[in-house]
Each structure stands twice: as structure tokens, then as C-alpha cells.
Amino acid sequence: MLDYKLLEAMAAVVDEGGFERAARVLHLTQSAVSQRVKLLEEQSGQILLVRSHPPQPTEAGMRLLKHCRQVRRLEDDLDVDLNLAGDSFTTLPVGINADSLATWFLPAMQDYLAERPVLLDLRSDDQDQTHRLLRDGVVLGCVSSRSEPFQGCRCDYLGHMDYRLLASPGFRDKWFSGGFSAKSLSRAPMLIYNRKDEMHVLLLQRVLGACPDLNPFYVPSSGRFADFIAQGLACGMLPEQQCGELVAQGRLVNLIPGESERVDLFWHCWNIESSVMDSFSRALKAGASRLLARNR
Template sequence: MLDYKLVEAFAAVVGEGGFEKGARVLHLTQGAVSQRVKLLEEQAGCVLLVRSSPPRPTVAGQAMLKHFRQVRRLEEDLGAGLGQNDAGFDTLAVGVNADSLATWFFPAVDDYLDGEPVLLDLSVDDQAETLKLLKAGDVLGCVADRAEPVQGCRVEYLGDMDYRMYATPSYKMKWYSNGAVLEDVETAPILVFNRKDVMHELLLAEALGQRPGLRSPFYLPSSEKFAPAIASGRVSGMLPDQQAAPYLERGELVDLLPGHVFTVRLHWQCWNLESARLTSFTDALVRGARSLLAQRT
């Protein structure tokens, strides 16, 4: 039987990024928290925490964290049912990709958050990376591009986000005056979210018939600033239709590759728990997303 005071201390150290910060959250001394983590490792018979800066869980530690968070979620549901939720709010850890967060995510769940005592602990990453957060037990559910459910999880289709390559008319005149020509495309400055982002390369490869060697990337890991940066005329870049629409209406942006679209199919993956709170949030998110995103078979 696990001593959950020990597990709670371990989770606090990982979640807060250090023993001192974890101790502050638990209203304990740093020494007491360190002792609890050590006792937990002795009980588990293995090392759970790499003492780095910040501390990070081992593979066994990730399994321990996932178990603790699932149990805590069920206990919070039970407490709410018994009228024992003293804080008044439930916290749900959710993984979401940056473009969804910048466009449809909050409109999809605004009504739910207005009517329910729920706080969100959001972790933001690319839609191909959020599943790692779910597998590691860092989040209860995530928006991802994978349709196959992770082991122990359920999955719901949310909808499609369509991306196109956009630029200002002046940029198009300078770099794409002859259309999408490989030599021009490879030297033209292009906006990229981060070094894991390959969406633009895949779309350009489809349009050109080969994958270009882009020599002038401009990195900007902010979905909110992406459209304004492209509208400056300095760079081209990929935008979802939801973000590009107002710029297109004003004539500030044009589609550089007409007829070429990169579609991301989004899904909600969450732990398959008998949790009333997680179920109600899932239902609200799926319903809201399907009203805002393109629905295709």
C-alpha cells in the first residue's frame, strides 16, 4: 500500500520544478519533502527522481506520477459528490497545441468554464507532441493529431484545421512573381513555429514535387504573433484558415499556393477513468470543437 503523503510530496517536487518550491506548496520544510521522497523510493525499491535542475522523474517515477494523478482525480470526484470540496474548484491538467489555443479552444469551452467550478492547468506543445504529456501522466487529456487511442485512454474526433501558405501581396511579387519556383522558394524568408515544425516543408514538397532545402527560416514560437509577423511582409508562413480569414478579407494576405492545403485532424485523447468531472469536460470540449471546426468523414 502506497503512503500517499509521500507520493504527494514527490508529485509536488516534479510539478513545481524543485524541492524548495514543492515544500512551499505543501507548507512543509524542504528537508521534510526530501525525506518523504527518499522514503517513497525506499518503499518502491527504485529511483523515482533524477536530482537534476529541475528534478525530473525516471521511467518508474512517471508511472508513479500517472497513478497518483489518476487516483487524485477519482478522489476529487468522490469528494465533490460528498460535498467535501473545500477549495470550491477542480483543476484539470490538459495538453493543447498552440494553434488550437489561439483559435477555437476557449470558445469551445467558455460556456462550460462559466458554469462549472473548474480551473485548467494547460500545457502547450505541437499537436504531434501533446501525446507525450498524456503518456507521461502529466495531463488528464490532450488535443492531438492521432486517431488511435493511447493505451488506457479514450479518443474523440474534434474536427479538422486547414492550413495554407500565406504572405502579403508585396512579398508574393518579390519572391513568388513566377509562381512557386524551387530556387526562389528555397531562398525566400519563411516563418516557422519551432524546429519540430515541418508542416511548411510538407506543403511545399506537395506543391513543388520535391522537398525544398529552406535556407532562410525565421523562428517564432507564438501562434498569436504568427499572423501579424506574416502581415509585416517580411516572411511567408502557414496559418490555419481561422487566423487568416480577417487578413484575407482586408486584402493584407494572399494564398501563395492556391489549391494546396495541409489538413490537421484533431482528436481529444483522455484517460479512460470513471470520472464525472473529466467526462463532463470531455463532452463540452467535443461538442464545442465540433461546432467550430470543419467536420469531415
């Protein structure tokens, strides 16, 4: 069998983002961690880690990491079944899109998390990026907009979020007094999460035929996104879950009535027999079905 002490050292370097932090977590010296990774590379005859800041696993390193995480998950389940670990915690590394984390994820999972000795290791990214975390072996499961399952993974539909182009009433009056058009839009500031965020492009291409040149105002904060829009600083795309109350209060209005961009969300996780993964998946699906709209 593989020497899991060596694998554990490599996984810690990747998880913690460096040899020094890995040493701290494993209660080893930094040189001992370094030795273990080197030995694992000699045994497998391949470079497993690129020594960058932070260190990055190579393709071979990712494959080993994924295996290591699956074994650890099975082992944690064994601990729970045999009560080996007493009252200690088990950790689930999960990828989640920033908008889900900012909205429905906590209400969906708080009862489950309050009752179980489960710690989450959440990694956040855009909904069309989180599946990379799963593919690369960083997480055991992820919430993603990708509908095709990965090899060796299950994929369940969770529900959808509808994004509308919203603005404050004052902003609409200032920039769109002559109605909504590509021309008026190209003069107004547009709030965008970051360069990977293409939600507005998809909507505008569909509604206007093409996305005009915009005045991008970048705010990489899901929690603050709605506030920048409500303050009248820009228009921007918000899901129902994040703007419902502000729309009801009349503080936000839809700039393109009747039009929205739908994002279907899916739960991807490795197809391993793990009671903790199973119960987490069940709770997530149940919570999503309460808090997200569903179209199938």
C-alpha cells in the same frame, strides 16, 4: 495501500519543477519533501526522480505519477459528489497544442469554464508532441494530432485545421513575381514556429516533390505568427482559424491556391470514471464541432 503523502510529495516536485516550489505548495520544509521522496524510493526499491533542474521522473516515477493523478481525479470527483470540498475548485491538467490554444480553445470552453469550479492546468506544445504529456502522466487529457488511442485511454475525433502557405500581397509580388516555384521559394524568408514545426515541409514535399533549402525565420509565438506574415517579413503556414479575417481583408494571400495541409485533431483522455472529466470532454467535443471543420 500506498502512502499517498509520499506520492503527493513526488508529484508536487514534478508539477512545480523543483523541491523548493513543492515545499511551498505543500506547506512543508524542503527537507521534509526530500525525505518523503527518498522514503518512497526506498519503499518502491527504485529511483523515481532524476535530481536535475527541473527534476525529471524516471520510467518508474512516471508510472507512479500517472497513478497518483488518476487517484486524485477520482478523489476530486468524490469531493464534488459528497460536497466535501464546499465551493473549492478542482484542477484538470490538460495538454493542448499552441495553435488550438491561440484559436478555438477559449471560445469553445469559455461557457463551460464560467459555470464550473474547474481550474485548468494547461501545458502547451506542438500538436504532434502533446500526446507525450499524456503518456508521461503529466496531464489527464490532451488535444493531439495522434489518431491511435493509448492503452487505457479514450480517443475522440475533434475536427481538423487546414494550413495554407500565406503571404502579404507585397511579399508575393516581391518574391514570386515569376510564379511560385522551388527556386523562388528558396530565396524568400519562411516563417517557422520552431524546430519541431514541420507543417511547411509536409506541404512542400507533396506539392513540389521535395522541400527546397529554405531561409528559416523562427517565431515561437502562435499569437504573433499571423502578424509577422501580414507585415510582409516572411511567408508562412497558417490555419483558417487564424487567418480567415486577414484573407478576407486582402492582407494575406494564398501562395499555392488550392493546396493546404490538413491536421486532424483528437481528444485523448484516460479511461477513468470521472464526472468532471466526462463533462469537460463533452464540452470540448461540442465546442470543437462548432469551431472546427469536420471530415467524418
